[in-house]
Amino acid sequence: MKRYDILIVGAGPAGLAAAHAAATQGASVGIIDDNPLAGGQIWRGGPELQSDARAPQLWHALQRTDNVEFLLQTRVMYAPQPKQLLVQTPSSSATLSYEKLILATGARERLLPFPGWTLPGVTGAGGLQALAKGGYPLQGKRVVVAGSGPLLLAAAATLQAKGAQIVAIIEQANTPSLLRFGFGLLATPSKIAQALRLMAQLRGVPYLRDSYVHSARGDGTLQSVQVQRGAARGQETLQCDFLACGYGLLPNVELAQALGCATATRDAQTVVTVDEWQHTTVDGIYCAGEGTGVGGVDLALAEGHIAGLAASGQHAQAKALFAARASWQKFAGRLARAFALRAGLSALAGDDTIVCRCEDVCHGELRTHTGWRSAKLQTRCGMGPCQGRICGGATEILYGWRPDTVRMPISPTRIASIID
Amino acid sequence: MTDLSITLHIDARSISVEPGVTVAAAIALAGGGVTRLSVHGHPRAPLCGMGVCQECRVTIDGRAHQLSCQTLCANGMHVLTASEGAA
Numbered sequence: 001m002k003r004y005d006i007l008i009v010g011a012g013p014a015g016l017a018a019a020h021a022a023a024t025q026g027a028s029v030g031i032i033d034d035n036p037l038a039g040g041q042i043w044r045g046g047p048e049l050q051s052d053a054r055a056p057q058l059w060h061a062l063q064r065t066d067n068v069e070f071l072l073q074t075r076v077m078y079a080p081q082p083k084q085l086l087v088q089t090p091s092s093s094a095t096l097s098y099e100k101l102i103l104a105t106g107a108r109e110r111l112l113p114f115p116g117w118t119l120p121g122v123t124g125a126g127g128l129q130a131l132a133k134g135g136y137p138l139q140g141k142r143v144v145v146a147g148s149g150p151l152l153l154a155a156a157a158t159l160q161a162k163g164a165q166i167v168a169i170i171e172q173a174n175t176p177s178l179l180r181f182g183f184g185l186l187a188t189p190s191k192i193a194q195a196l197r198l199m200a201q202l203r204g205v206p207y208l209r210d211s212y213v214h215s216a217r218g219d220g221t222l223q224s225v226q227v228q229r230g231a232a233r234g235q236e237t238l239q240c241d242f243l244a245c246g247y248g249l250l251p252n253v254e255l256a257q258a259l260g261c262a263t264a265t266r267d268a269q270t271v272v273t274v275d276e277w278q279h280t281t282v283d284g285i286y287c288a289g290e291g292t293g294v295g296g297v298d299l300a301l302a303e304g305h306i307a308g309l310a311a312s313g314q315h316a317q318a319k320a321l322f323a324a325r326a327s328w329q330k331f332a333g334r335l336a337r338a339f340a341l342r343a344g345l346s347a348l349a350g351d352d353t354i355v356c357r358c359e360d361v362c363h364g365e366l367r368t369h370t371g372w373r374s375a376k377l378q379t380r381c382g383m384g385p386c387q388g389r390i391c392g393g394a395t396e397i398l399y400g401w402r403p404d405t406v407r408m409p410i411s412p413t414r415i416a417s418i419i420d
Numbered sequence: 421m422t423d424l425s426i427t428l429h430i431d432a433r434s435i436s437v438e439p440g441v442t443v444a445a446a447i448a449l450a451g452g453g454v455t456r457l458s459v460h461g462h463p464r465a466p467l468c469g470m471g472v473c474q475e476c477r478v479t480i481d482g483r484a485h486q487l488s489c490q491t492l493c494a495n496g497m498h499v500l501t502a503s504e505g506a507a
Contacts, residue, residue: 034471035471036492090480120453123468124468127468127473134489135437135445136442220463221453221463357458358474359459385485389472390473
């Protein structure tokens, strides 16, 4: 069995910052990620290739340390014993043991059901951005980017750079919320620079505020989307080849929950509870980055750094980062308030709209249930391969349900991985 | 200059791609995009792009249920999707 002083799950900004901080004291560090390359979603495709200078800096510093080992295309399945994780690669499995564990599992997009959302061509907003970074062909394709949050601008800029024609960006937040958020950026000048850069890149692309996708249509694949313009105005049809539609981010807390870490609800998100050292309620387990609440790359870096230092016993150095973390936590709060989801989004699904994509369970079958558990037992909603990762975020908005337990293994696992 | 140095097989077709391209992208480049059929037989394509939604599952080199969005293309790889003619 392979043993590490400090094991980190997630090689995005938080995980990389944690690995670098922990490695400075000579700890043996293992860092696991299910993607083929490090960088997570923000630095997808490899940190060495990013324009954010912090990414290649961190990456090159890690390359110079010989006590950090990367385990890529590796997924965590479950904990066979305390201080152990069973992991699986496409071809094998292994048990890893650790003294300290840092969870930097990031976030996923909240995807909401509307008529037509299962048509090929409809993706998440960050979803199409991620696919494009992996070579998905978008040259000359007409793309509508929709949903909520600053990710829409970042996604649209990436897609445009990959040759897509952005038909429109559709933001559900209303104008007063967006203006308030804009003024709030004065507290974080680096974000103003980023926003201006994105707006310059996207000059000429319609940005429709107070609007949302009502439905998607197409014969076999997507052909058009129906957009609701505000409450008072009517609907508009946009022809497109892709609809990239995501309603903000949801922290990935399932592994933390499965390991017994407490979670709480904050800003309409389920987040892992941590103390000032990023330590969870389970001895020896830390959490950093989006898992403790969605806040973006700057907060993830600060938290990762603190977790790595604290886990390797460097508490005095960790304290020096508390002020930076506090400032980015305030930014996270402003983000959550500005892009809070409007009530109308829960009314889009019709009785025949699929909510659980893995098991083809429709809204009409689900809406009469009283909770997640009853729905699961009677309809198989949430019982498919994604294990409620997608429909869980949807049923929370549609019916106010939250999954009550996480079962091991936390990802689909080969039988051979368990019995070996 | 484009370096199309990796050749793989998707259903009955062969396609050459650049290094670093995912299997999900290669399927779309090959002219399809559909990865699996839902339990009621409807076509599905990649959705989340990051290994969560499981909509991009395909069979790679005989291993079923591989996530095409998290797998890089490799020379000689055999990919089976659920699109017409291959299921």
